[in-house]
Amino acid sequence: MNDAVLTATGLTKTYVSGDRRIAVLRGVDLVVAPGESVAIRGESGSGKSTLLNLFSGLDAPDSGAIQWGAEPPAAARRAAYLGMVFQSFYLIPELDALQNVLMAARMIRPPGGGERARARDLLARVGLGERSGHLPAQLSGGERQRVAVARALMNSPRLLLADEPTGNLDEHTGDAVVELLLTLGRETGTALVLVTHNAAHAAKANRSLFLHDGVLR
């Protein structure tokens, strides 16, 4: 099982709201193989984002275990092991597209010529080669999300987590972004966990799972 990029075993997560205890996850198991794409669908509030936060190590489960490869999640490994794409892009407004992509590399070490060349190449592959010097405010929603995808892939991560990456995009642009994620994932051998509402997008993944009542099926 050490070959798996992500291994989740018996994950539970409960939120307390006043006197109420809301069990969001009730024993989630998932194994993601290298280069595999897994789509997770579910209703709003079903715990999809919570699950992704647990996978990313940004949040801790009440019980259960997660492993990135053979080791548990660690903040120090996150930059190199994980790439993340969010619904709201989260680009840094003061940095142009190229520098936003390079920001991922900066988390590991100050970027050199090799990193810059890779960042330009990634921007070219997401169709923004000519717009690398543009600030996020000068880009459309779809372009911003493509910059975020390039950033997520900058450090050649083993696992890409995408949390409703098409949520703020129109249908056409959303389709293009999902296609981009799947294509780049295949090309780079990066495993993808895609959280989405969209059944058509989920259908393009190797596996499509549904989170319901705190259990992944």
Next chain:
Amino acid sequence: MPWFLYLALKQLFPTGRKFPFFTAISMLGVALGVAVLVIVTSVMGGFGYEIRRMIVQTEGEVQVKGRGLIEDVGGLLATVRGTPGVAGATPYVEGPVGILAANRPAFPLMKGIDVSSVGTVANLSRFVRRGSLDDLDDDSVILSWETAQQLGASVGSRIAIYSPLLFEKLNQDEVFLPRQFRVAGWFEIGHQHLDNSLVFCTLRTAQDLYGLGQSVHGLNVRLQPGVDEITGATRLNQVLPNGVAALPWTQKWESFLWVLNLEKTINFFLLLFIVIIAAFSVMSSLLISVVRKTREIGLLGALGASRRDVALCFCAQAFIIGTAGTAVGLGLGFTALAFRKEIVRGIASALQRQDTLRQFYQFTELPSHTLMSDLILTVVMAIVISTLAGLLPAWRAARLKPVEALRSE
């Protein structure tokens, strides 16, 4: 460059975008504080520097004084002049006198100088504005500018000098008539204390007015270049006879210099509050930045940033604001110092108070002398205080949990 420093610089000085308003305000606050500190410490330093220059130029670096009168003037002069490090020595007599000119009185300090040797210690000629030191003889005096103004006397005027000997003689039922003198000139040293109430006369005149015979009150000593006043006084004290001691000028003027230094220190700490207030501005603008950039802080966590690095990003911003503000403040301060005379004249002229300024100000020109130690203290304090102001925002940013930060609206 580590990412937190790179991002701090980019957030403060973004390329292709307008200079952030809050950054500009914070930087300006620090700059104003530093500028005021530089101006005040330099001007206060200027007072000390000018006082040293004037005292040394009029009295020499060391004074030799006895417990009483010095009678063997020739012997003492020979001893002092033969001491290593001494460039020159001249005897003096000093004490208060009363002056009357056309029914206008003045009570200045009279200083009797040995015209033949005073040039080896003090270059008094450069302070004489009307008349000449060469015209000074036993029947003439040279008045300070303020004393001349007070008496309404000009070069060639006749004045009467009453010495304290008058009172001594009156006690013995004798009448001691005042002596008539011609005003040979007037001088301006540039220090209000000296210009306000000082009269130069010959040593013999002063000895006569005080009834000292051939005795003097002391010697003014000029040291060779490179010999400081402490070393010079120490060497002299090793060779001087009992009952006679050498005092460095800093000891004679110790109280005045202490007050001057105290004023400077108090001013520094009071004005440091401008920097402290500016630091609160730095803190509040960075706190606003933490709130505005909550989701970006969450993103940094998602990208793999440690809490320590997130905190360092905000500390670095405070440090950069402090450093840039200090640099701008130094520029502002030194520019203001370069144009200080014009600024003071402009203010005095606008308020029609040129005469008041001259009357009450210590110097006729605003002095400035920047000590490197003052400059270093100002720069270090400004940067340290500004950087400390970044600690609270840095702590707030580091405490944010990425998951919650990313979810925030």
